[in-house]
Every structure is written in structure tokens, then in C-alpha cells.
Amino acid sequence: MAATQTTLAHDVREEPHLVGDLAIWLVILAELLTFGILFLAYAFTRARHVALFNESQRTLDLHSGVVNTLLLISGSWCVARAVQAVRGDDSTQGVRWLIGSLLCGSGFVLMKVTEFAAKLHAGIDLSTNDFYMLYFMLTAFHFLHVVAGMVILAILLVRTGQGAYGRHDCHSLETGAAFWHMVDLLWIVLFPLVYVMR
Amino acid sequence: MLNNKINRIWLALVVATLITFSLGESGLSGRAGIAPVLLMFALAYGKGMLVILDFMELRHAPALWRRLMVGWLTLVLVAIVLAYWLGSRW
Numbered sequence: 001m002a003a004t005q006t007t008l009a010h011d012v013r014e015e016p017h018l019v020g021d022l023a024i025w026l027v028i029l030a031e032l033l034t035f036g037i038l039f040l041a042y043a044f045t046r047a048r049h050v051a052l053f054n055e056s057q058r059t060l061d062l063h064s065g066v067v068n069t070l071l072l073i074s075g076s077w078c079v080a081r082a083v084q085a086v087r088g089d090d091s092t093q094g095v096r097w098l099i100g101s102l103l104c105g106s107g108f109v110l111m112k113v114t115e116f117a118a119k120l121h122a123g124i125d126l127s128t129n130d131f132y133m134l135y136f137m138l139t140a141f142h143f144l145h146v147v148a149g150m151v152i153l154a155i156l157l158v159r160t161g162q163g164a165y166g167r168h169d170c171h172s173l174e175t176g177a178a179f180w181h182m183v184d185l186l187w188i189v190l191f192p193l194v195y196v197m198r
Numbered sequence: 199m200l201n202n203k204i205n206r207i208w209l210a211l212v213v214a215t216l217i218t219f220s221l222g223e224s225g226l227s228g229r230a231g232i233a234p235v236l237l238m239f240a241l242a243y244g245k246g247m248l249v250i251l252d253f254m255e256l257r258h259a260p261a262l263w264r265r266l267m268v269g270w271l272t273l274v275l276v277a278i279v280l281a282y283w284l285g286s287r288w
Contacts, residue, residue: 018263019255025263032270043278047285054228066219070212073245077208080253084204181253188245189271192218192238193278198228 020175028182031145035186038141039193042134049130054198056131059124064111065195069187071111072146075104076184079153079177082160086173089166094173098157101180105150112143135194142186149183152176207248214241235282239275246271 018025046053082097116139119125119132126136156176159165165173199205218238221227227234250271251257256264 014258016258016260018259029266032267036270036274039274040277040281043281044284047281047288050285050288062219062222066215066222069215069219073208073211073215076249076253077204077211080204080207084202178254181249184253185246185249185271188242188249189274189278191215192242196218196222196227196238197235197278197282198222 020171020178024175024178028178031182031186035138035142035189038134038138039189042138042193045130045134052129053131056129056135057194057198059119059122060135060195061115062195064115065191068108068111069191071104071108072184072187075101075108076181078104079180083170083173083177086160086165087167087170091160091163091166094160094165095157098153098160101153102150102157105146105153108146109143109150112139112146116140116143138190138194142183142190145183145186149176149180152179203252207252211245211248214245217241232279232283232286235279239279243271243275246275 078097078101082094082101085091085093085097116136119136124132126133153176156173160173165171200209218241221234221238227238247268250267251264254267256267
């Protein structure tokens with residue numbers, strides 16, 4: 001593996017192009033639209049119930065929120081490193097990085113499940129108030145996408161281990177990577193919006 | 199390690215996240231008006247741009263796609279900050 005690699009092994013002489021399958025980009029746009037609407041619903045509902053939102057937000061754990069952010073960022077880092085390795089025909093390293101991304105995703109899932117369980121155990125759910133309705137809708141819907149992303153990465157991990165991808169063809173890996181980065185991107189907005197902004 | 203662009207991006211994302219965390223942890227957000235909120239979403243914008251342009255590699259994509267993604271990020275964050283400001287006045 002080139003120690004002085006400073007790019008994503010992208011050939012800059014090529015024409016501009018989307019990495020991965022076009023279909024996933026249409027999916028990504030649809031997801032961004034959906035979550036965008038949910039983000040705005042949260043923000044503008046909060047604007048009409050500031051005191052309620054501030055008070056209810058206190059029950060959220062900022063520490064677990066930031067750890068989750070770091071886990072998703074690191075998961076994206078691992079995926080990007082995996083793609084870089086495989087483009088350099090190093091599937092062995094690619095596998096290791098994909099394992100890393102799944103570990104990060106697992107950490108996120110574990111913490112989220114714990115977070116939801118704690119809320120439900122305390123008698124808090126979607127119907128408790130407007131804050132919790134939007135909090136659960138946003139974070140649970142996002143959680144499903146993390147799980148879906150992990151399933152995709154797991155499949156790609158197996159295929160990479162079988163040597164299916166390399167400099168000649170990284171298409172499927174890039175497609176899955178794009179979806180995972182979207183999941184990270186969504187949380188980058190969600191974290192300050194729900195956990196920090198008061 | 200930092201001669202790999204991907205590693206530098208990860209580091210920048212982590213630092214931006216920790217700054218946002220400190221805004222919340224210190225209680226500054228909620229006590230200092232709109233400034234902490236502007237900062238945390240400026241950071242979110244920076245983080246989002248790194249993920250969009252470099253991790254998702256839209257830097258090398260056709261302009262339309264890059265504009266759609268960056269446009270989404272801009273629109274959503276501006277609307278969030280607007281909503282926050284409105285909330286502070288209603």
C-alpha cells in the first residue's frame with residue numbers, strides 16, 4: 001500500500017463521473033429529501049415550542065450522541081480507506097477496513113438500542129410529546145438506514161474477501177460506500193439539531 | 199499518517215465534532231444567543247462538505263450532482279438556523 005498516497009486513487013484525467021451505480025444516487029437524493037423534510041419539521045415545530053423542546057432535550061445523553069457521531073465518522077473513514085485499498089488492488093487491506101466500518105456501525109447500533117430501551121423503560125415514547133415524536137421518528141428512521149448500510153457493507157466485505165473487486169472494477173463497493181456516507185451525512189445534521197441546539 | 203488525504207479528512211471531522219460537543223457540554227448553547235448555533239451549523243456545513251466532496255467523491259462528479267448535494271446541505275442548514283432564530287423571537 002502506497003504510504004504517500006494523497007488521493008483516493010482517482011484518475012484526474014478522467015471525465016467527471018459519479019462513483020458507484022446511478023441508482024444509488026437516486027436513492028440518496030430521495031433519502032436526503034425525506035430526511036430534509038423531517039429535519040425541517042423538527043426545527044420549525046421546535047420554534048413554536050421552544051421551552052418544551054429545551055426541557056425534553058435535557059433527557060437526551062449528549063455524551064452518547066457525540067460518541068455516536070464519532071463512530072459514524074470513523075465508519076465512513078474506514079469505508080473510504082477500504083475503497084482506496086481495493087482500488088490499489090489490496091483486497092486484504094480492504095477487508096480489514098470494512099471490518100473496521102462494521103465495528104463502528106455495531107457500536108452505533110448498540111448505543112442506539114440502549115438509548116431507545118432506556119427511553120421506553122422510562123415510559124417515554126412517540127406519543128409523549130412533540131419533541132419525543134420527532135426525536136423518535138428521526139433517530140429510529142436513521143437507525144434503520146444504519147442497519148441497512150451495515151447489511152450492504154457485510155455483503156461487500158464477503159465479496160471483497162473473495163477478490164471480486166480491484167482496480168479493474170470497484171463499482172459495487174463504491175455504490176455501497178456512497179450509501180454509507182449518506183448515513184453519516186444525515187447524522188452530521190441530526191446530531192447538532194437534536195442533541196446540541198438549544 | 200497525515201500524508202493520506204482520507205486520514206486528514208477524518209481528523210478534521212473529529213475535531214469539528216469535538217468543538218460542537220463542547221458547545222453543548224459547556225452549556226454555551228442556550229445561554230449565548232444565536233452565536234453557538236451559528237457555529238455548530240457552520241461546523242456541520244464544513245463536515246458535510248468534506249463527506250460530500252471527498253468521501254462521496256462529488257468533487258470529481260458532474261456539476262449538477264455536486265450542486266444538488268451541496269444545495270441540499272445549504273438549504274437544510276439555513277432553514278434550521280432560520281427556524282432557531284424564529285423560535286427565539288416567537
